[in-house]
Amino acid sequence: MRKLFYLLLVVLLCSHDLYIKMETYFLQPDQEATLSLYNGTFERSENIIARDRMLDASVIVKGKRMAIAPEQWKDQDSTITQFTFNTGESGTYVAGVSTKARNIELTAEKFNNYLEHDGVLDMLKQRQRDSVLDQDAVESYEKHVKTIYQVGDTRTDDWSAVLGYPIEFVPLANPYEKYSGEKLEVQLLLDGKPLANQLVYANFLKGAHAHTHHGHEHGHGHSGEAHSHSHSHSDDQHGHSHKTEKEESHTHTSGEQLRTNDQGRVTVNLPEDGIYYLRTIYMTKAADSDELTHRSKWATLTFEVSHKHGPGTHTHDHDHDHDIPTWVFVVGSILVIGLLFLFFRKKK
Amino acid sequence: MHKRSRQALALLVWLIPLLGFAHDVSSADQEILRNGDLWAYIQVGATHMLTGYDHLLFLAGVIFFLNSFMDILKFITVFTIGHCITLIGATYEGITADEHLVDAVIALSVVYKGFENLGGFEKIKVKSPNLLLMVGFFGLIHGFGLSTRLQSFDIGKEQFLAKILCFNLGVEVGQVLALIPIVFIITLSRKHKQFPAFYKAMNWYLVLAGIGLFAYQLYGYFVGH
Numbered sequence: 325m326r327k328l329f330y331l332l333l334v335v336l337l338c339s340h341d342l343y344i345k346m347e348t349y350f351l352q353p354d355q356e357a358t359l360s361l362y363n364g365t366f367e368r369s370e371n372i373i374a375r376d377r378m379l380d381a382s383v384i385v386k387g388k389r390m391a392i393a394p395e396q397w398k399d400q401d402s403t404i405t406q407f408t409f410n411t412g413e414s415g416t417y418v419a420g421v422s423t424k425a426r427n428i429e430l431t432a433e434k435f436n437n438y439l440e441h442d443g444v445l446d447m448l449k450q451r452q453r454d455s456v457l458d459q460d461a462v463e464s465y466e467k468h469v470k471t472i473y474q475v476g477d478t479r480t481d482d483w484s485a486v487l488g489y490p491i492e493f494v495p496l497a498n499p500y501e502k503y504s505g506e507k508l509e510v511q512l513l514l515d516g517k518p519l520a521n522q523l524v525y526a527n528f529l530k531g532a533h534a535h536t537h538h539g540h541e542h543g544h545g546h547s548g549e550a551h552s553h554s555h556s557h558s559d560d561q562h563g564h565s566h567k568t569e570k571e572e573s574h575t576h577t578s579g580e581q582l583r584t585n586d587q588g589r590v591t592v593n594l595p596e597d598g599i600y601y602l603r604t605i606y607m608t609k610a611a612d613s614d615e616l617t618h619r620s621k622w623a624t625l626t627f628e629v630s631h632k633h634g635p636g637t638h639t640h641d642h643d644h645d646h647d648i649p650t651w652v653f654v655v656g657s658i659l660v661i662g663l664l665f666l667f668f669r670k671k672k
Numbered sequence: 673m674h675k676r677s678r679q680a681l682a683l684l685v686w687l688i689p690l691l692g693f694a695h696d697v698s699s700a701d702q703e704i705l706r707n708g709d710l711w712a713y714i715q716v717g718a719t720h721m722l723t724g725y726d727h728l729l730f731l732a733g734v735i736f737f738l739n740s741f742m743d744i745l746k747f748i749t750v751f752t753i754g755h756c757i758t759l760i761g762a763t764y765e766g767i768t769a770d771e772h773l774v775d776a777v778i779a780l781s782v783v784y785k786g787f788e789n790l791g792g793f794e795k796i797k798v799k800s801p802n803l804l805l806m807v808g809f810f811g812l813i814h815g816f817g818l819s820t821r822l823q824s825f826d827i828g829k830e831q832f833l834a835k836i837l838c839f840n841l842g843v844e845v846g847q848v849l850a851l852i853p854i855v856f857i858i859t860l861s862r863k864h865k866q867f868p869a870f871y872k873a874m875n876w877y878l879v880l881a882g883i884g885l886f887a888y889q890l891y892g893y894f895v896g897h
Contacts, residue, residue, distance in 0.1 A: 347830055355709075358830060653725060657877065657881070660877055660880070661873050661874060661877045662873075664872070664873035664874075664876050664877055665866075665869055665870055665873035667873070668868075668869040668872040668873050668876075669866060669869040671869075
């Protein structure tokens with residue numbers, strides 16, 4: 325069942341965003357942990373990332389930038405590239421990966437579909453205004469991704485680190501000092517400067533159910549702008565695929581649609597406990613190039629949000645949490661058995 | 673008879689809210705799994721079994737029916753094999769169902785055992801099904817319930833099989849820990865002259881508890897607990 329489901333996903337879904345994904349973003353000190361590069365959707369990776377494609381891979385540890393060497397990455401299979409490490413001391417950490425630009429040629433139809441369904445709506449409108457929807461495209465694309473994770477209980481300041489990528493999200497508060505039900509302000513930087521009026525998509529997976537794809541257990545935060553069509557940026561090709569309604573809920577090409585203000589800031593709602601992922605594609609026309617028609621810079625940011633009392637407490641609102649403790653059940657049962665016993669003894 | 677029915681009904685109504693608290697494991701366990709390693713899965717598996725009253729009630733019902741240690745060993749082994757098959761298989765394959773419905777069926781297994789122990793089949797003049805087969809069958813159902821619960825947690829993809837096996841190991845540890853006092857109490861009670869009354873009380877309790885659990889799970893399913 326699982327294999328069949330995944331096979332269907334592989335065939336039907338081709339969106340190739342890049343995310344740094346962790347099983348959980350709440351870790352213990354001196355624990356083994358793994359950063360996984362998901363090149364596909366947030367739930368399923370379709371391609372590994374070649375080492376020579378990485379311009380930078382870093383972790384910020386207590387203000388110091390530590391490079392992740394190419395040989396430290398391992399391919400789990402043909403789809404996921406991973407870096408396993410020891411978490412070390414308590415603190416809030418940031419890790420990032422930046423990839424080289426690659427070119428892709430697209431027919432006009434495929435390019436338009438991609439713009440529509442990956443949310444590059446401003447460029448699509450511009451093509452409509454310029455009456456160039458029938459023009460093919462040669463696009464240069466590059467991806468720059470970050471994650472922020474929490475080790476132990478101590479919150480430190482590395483969450484605000486700017487990695488200097490061509491495009492990157494930088495939160496304006498520690499995500500691990502934010503809790504479900506609150507909001508997080510995030511700034512989008514382009515070449516180190518705030519990028520205004522840029523579309524950003526924010527989405528999340530419910531923490532407790534993030535692993536599963538089964539019906540009601542799925543906890544996505546789509547905002548109702550689900551796409552029926554997706555686009556792929558793979559290593560070697562651009563791919564488009566149509567999806568049925570059933571698969572729409574697994575695409576994650578949509579979410580809360582936000583637009584950066586004059587300071588390049590967006591305010592992300594954090595309605596529930598879960599793993600949050602932000603994505604944006606900034607695209608410009610390549611007027612100065614003979615080879616290219618467009619350039620795009622992709623950015624993602626991932627982090628996890630827990631409830632107010634922190635992960636160390638047990639006050640979650642969960643289907644299986646109950647107010648009446650076990651002892652009530654035990655005492656009640658003993659009482660019932662006692663009454664029944666007296667009844668049957670008397671009856672004898 | 674009328675009076676007896678009223679008494680039984682009163683007990684049942686009183687029991688329903690209590691019985692709903694089977695499986696006192698929750699997102700607290702999610703946090704243990706989130707922050708722990710494979711040991712955490714053993715711990716949560718054991719906790720789930722020790723607080724999974726429906727599983728324990730069924731086991732108590734099975735043991736009530738058995739006299740020798742070898743019989744207990746045989747039936748518990750069959751039950752264990754049954755729940756291991758579905759716990760590991762269903763979790764690995766990602767097969768799941770609504771937890772309330774699965775738990776409702778498990779509740780019926782408790783009713784079944786109490787009913788059988790009270791000689792219910794003889795009273796309605798129906799041949800009692802082979803107990804060993806039924807224990808094996810209910811073992812499969814209980815295992816599916818355990819799997820459904822495990823799948824409700826975020827266990828990720830890394831070390832997936834190892835996590836399932838560790839949870840299963842925890843379940844077995846919990847089962848052994850729970851069986852020790854159950855077997856001890858039942859064995860001790862057999863020597864007492866009031867054992868027949870205790871036997872009836874316990875098995876009527878199983879029937880009532882099973883019905884209460886069943887009703888509660890259906891309530892949860894339809895009302896959306």
